[in-house]
Amino acid sequence: MGRSLGRFAACFTVERADADELGKRAITFAVSDADPGAPHLIITRLTELPRSFERLALASEREGFEFVRRLELEWRSGSNRFDQPGELLLGVLLGGELEAIGGLNRDPYLSDPGVGRVRHLFVAPERRNGGVGSGLVRAIMAASFPHFRRVRLRTANPRSNEFYERLGFKKLAADPTATHAYPE
Ligand SMILES: CC(C)(COP(=O)(O)OP(=O)(O)OC[C@H]1O[C@@H](n2cnc3c(N)ncnc32)[C@H](O)[C@@H]1OP(=O)(O)O)[C@@H](O)C(=O)NCCC(=O)NCCS
Numbered sequence: 001m002g003r004s005l006g007r008f009a010a011c012f013t014v015e016r017a018d019a020d021e022l023g024k025r026a027i028t029f030a031v032s033d034a035d036p037g038a039p040h041l042i043i044t045r046l047t048e049l050p051r052s053f054e055r056l057a058l059a060s061e062r063e064g065f066e067f068v069r070r071l072e073l074e075w076r077s078g079s080n081r082f083d084q085p086g087e088l089l090l091g092v093l094l095g096g097e098l099e100a101i102g103g104l105n106r107d108p109y110l111s112d113p114g115v116g117r118v119r120h121l122f123v124a125p126e127r128r129n130g131g132v133g134s135g136l137v138r139a140i141m142a143a144s145f146p147h148f149r150r151v152r153l154r155t156a157n158p159r160s161n162e163f164y165e166r167l168g169f170k171k172l173a174a175d176p177t178a179t180h181a182y183p184e
Contacts, residue, residue: 086147
């Protein structure tokens with residue numbers, strides 16, 4: 001395990017942070033308390049896969065996760081470029097290198113266009129436990145609010161359950177297509 005990053009250092013600016021319901025929900029997920037002493041992480045929208053994507057994909061395969069490579073294949077084939085209304089793919093960069101990735105799609109398991117889905121969240125093993133994963137989910141959620149009234153996801157293991165529940169997601173009972181949703 002590499003050294004801890006401390007608190008997530010990226011800032012996400014919430015637009016329309018006014019008193020309406022959209023603003024309040026966005027603020028709940030805004031990344032805050034940036035630590036000026038922490039490494040300079042940049043969170044950015046990816047419109048192409050950076051060269052260092054391959055390092056992240058290899059790391060995920062070493063751990064037995066296949067979804068980062070699947071993201072790449074779907075991106076290259078054009079079947080999912082996170083470019084439909086409300087969708088986006090975010091990356092976390094440190095010194096220009098991709099350290100984490102996570103996307104927001106319209107939930108493909110539902111016909112409701114108002115429901116999004118967090119997908120393909122992966123943090124480089126040596127960057128974990130420093131708030132990068134939660135910062136990335138917060139940024140995805142803040143970006144989701146103008147477009148999706150609800151966001152669902154499916155977790156892979158019990159440790160990720162805690163991770164998402166700490167961020168405010170609620171566990172869904174017996175839904176084969178999702179394990180968590182925000183709001184419930
Ligand atoms: C889950 C994951 C994105 C968390 O990223 P992170 O930057 O370490 O997250 P944060 O530092 O913000 O939060 C740490 C919390 O994440 C969770 N976590 C840490 N390692 C984890 C792992 N290997 N698997 C699942 N959850 C993990 C824990 O709840 C941890 O809290 P703890 O320190 O109290 O145990 C990251 O561990 C990862 O990429 N895991 C492999 C891929 C994966 O499981 N993706 C999610 C698929 S649903």
